[in-house]
Amino acid sequence: xxxxxxxxxxxxxxxxxxxxxxxxxxxxxxxxxxxxxxxxxxxxxxxxxxxxxxxxxxxxxxxxxxxxxxxxxxxxxxxxxxxxxxxxxxxxxxxxxxxxxxxxxxxxxxxxxxxxxxxxxxxxxxxxxxxxxxxxxxxxxxxxxxxxxxxxxxxxxxxxxxxxxxxxxxxxxxxxxxxxxxxxxxxxxxxxxxxxxxxxxxxxxxxxxxxxxxxxxxxxxxxxxxxxxxxxxxxxxxxxxxxxxxxxxxxxxxxxxxxxxxxxxxxxxxxxxxxxxxxxxxxxxxxxxxxxxxxxxxxxxxxxxxxxxxxxxxxxxxxxxxxxxxxxxxxxxxxxxxxxxxxxxxxxxxxxxxxxxxxxxxxxxxx
Numbered sequence: 001x002x003x004x005x006x007x008x009x010x011x012x013x014x015x016x017x018x019x020x021x022x023x024x025x026x027x028x029x030x031x032x033x034x035x036x037x038x039x040x041x042x043x044x045x046x047x048x049x050x051x052x053x054x055x056x057x058x059x060x061x062x063x064x065x066x067x068x069x070x071x072x073x074x075x076x077x078x079x080x081x082x083x084x085x086x087x088x089x090x091x092x093x094x095x096x097x098x099x100x101x102x103x104x105x106x107x108x109x110x111x112x113x114x115x116x117x118x119x120x121x122x123x124x125x126x127x128x129x130x131x132x133x134x135x136x137x138x139x140x141x142x143x144x145x146x147x148x149x150x151x152x153x154x155x156x157x158x159x160x161x162x163x164x165x166x167x168x169x170x171x172x173x174x175x176x177x178x179x180x181x182x183x184x185x186x187x188x189x190x191x192x193x194x195x196x197x198x199x200x201x202x203x204x205x206x207x208x209x210x211x212x213x214x215x216x217x218x219x220x221x222x223x224x225x226x227x228x229x230x231x232x233x234x235x236x237x238x239x240x241x242x243x244x245x246x247x248x249x250x251x252x253x254x255x256x257x258x259x260x261x262x263x264x265x266x267x268x269x270x271x272x273x274x275x276x277x278x279x280x281x282x283x284x285x286x287x288x289x290x291x292x293x294x295x296x297x298x299x300x301x302x303x304x305x306x307x308x309x310x311x312x313x314x315x316x317x318x319x320x321x322x323x324x325x326x327x328x329x330x331x332x333x334x335x336x337x338x339x340x341x342x343x344x345x346x347x348x349x350x351x352x353x354x355x356x357x358x359x360x361x362x363x364x365x366x367x
Contacts, residue, residue, distance in 0.1 A: 001034050003112075005104055005214070006087030009095045010077035011052060012042040012070070017096035017261075018051050022062070024098040030105035032061045038085050039063065039095075040077035043070035075227035075234040078210075082220060090220055092211045096261060103257035107214040114193050116248030120213035121257035124153075128263050136209070136260075139202040140253045141188040147254050192251040197243045201300040203251060205308050208239040212258045219246055232279045233286025240290050240305055244297065277326040280317055284333040287313075291341045299343045306341060307350065314354055324365035331358040 007025055011018065022039070026032050039052040039062065049066060056064035065084060067077065078092065089108060093099060103121070111119035122144070125134040135144055135153040144153065182199045183192050194200045219225070223245045227234040243249065287306050294302045317330065338351045 003088040004036055005089045006036040006038055006085035007091045007093055008078055008081030009039045009093050010074040011039055011048050011095050013044045013046045014096045015046040015048045018048055021093060021095040022055055028104045029102040035061045036085060036087050037062045038081040040065045040080045042067050042077045073231040075229055078227045088217050090215045090217055094211055098259040100257055106255055110250045110252055111214055114250045116250045117216040117219040118242055118246040119250040121252040121255040123212045123258035123260050124256055126259055126261050136207050138253055139205055142253050143188045144254055190254045194249050198298055201304050204304045208236040210235045210239050215242060228289060230282040230286045233283045237286050237289050241293055275316055275320045277322055280330055281333060288337050302343050310350055324362055327358055327361050
């Protein structure tokens with residue numbers, strides 16, 4: 001194998017889980033001699049810095065980088081890793097999660113064989129506290145029950161409504177109509193390969209997980225793709241720009257490449273599980289950024305790059321306490337998106353309902 005694959009890890013105070021994440025890379029079936037594991041420490045205070053130094057001393061494939069100043073979010077160490085890495089292909093891992101054993105090899109082979117600049121697969125959400133496993137959303141039918149006979153997958157349902165309501169109403173409202181362009185939706189599909197995202201806009205309805213994907217280096221470098229400075233939503237913006245620019249995209253619908261751990265115990269939460277006004281503010285800023293990126297693309301691409309995320313934003317806002325001033329800030333951001341994102345009646349109705357809900361909260365707080 002002539003190609004080196006760089007895998008970038010943004011690290012801040014994940015010492016309890018860090019070794020498991022790095023070990024899932026060291027033990028990849030492709031062989032760690034083919035990997036460059038770039039571990040970027042964002043001024044951890046829990047001993048994570050010492051752990052990555054241990055791996056860098058023991059394994060030739062491991063590189064430890066230490067920031068002098070904490071950035072407060074994952075986007076800066078991810079960008080540091082992009083600048084430092086040398087691989088022909090680039091991947092990302094959140095260090096408290098795990099790659100499945102053959103993730104790197106399978107995604108690399110898919111990209112290489114299909115001459116694609118980007119390849120990606122499915123992932124499992126593993127809820128440690130609740131003890132359940134969900135398969136990530138896909139608009140295509142799959143054979144995952146056959147591929148993983150010992151696994152029981154629950155339906156992805158992040159707004160906690162009865163499954164009947166989710167399957168028959170909420171999911172359809174959230175993800176919209178099926179945009180069947182190149183591939184059918186009436187039978188299971190294992191591999192979907194397209195030349196550009198316009199051939200299958202439905203791909204944009206899937207979770208914008210940067211860590212379930214492999215990118216050819218020239219896709220990132222030639223298009224100057226970097227993570228935007230959002231504490232939440234930086235992954236959405238990066239993944240969307242990769243989709244918009246990629247020449248050749250492969251999706252492995254029946255392949256689980258990643259275990260995404262939902263550590264929902266009060267004492268073990270990630271930054272994106274702690275809801276505050278900054279998180280929702282910057283998440284909306286990422287939607288605005290994404291919408292601007294899609295100018296010149298079809299209305300289907302413009303809609304599905306943003307709309308599926310708005311219900312999740314609204315549900316998170318509704319279930320979190322905010323002051324009147326915080327709601328006024330969030331309203332200003334929703335109105336900012338509303339000015340540029342008005343492609344059809346459904347989109348206008350969706351954003352109008354969000355502004356009405358925020359205005360009502362602000363009025364009640366004033367009274």
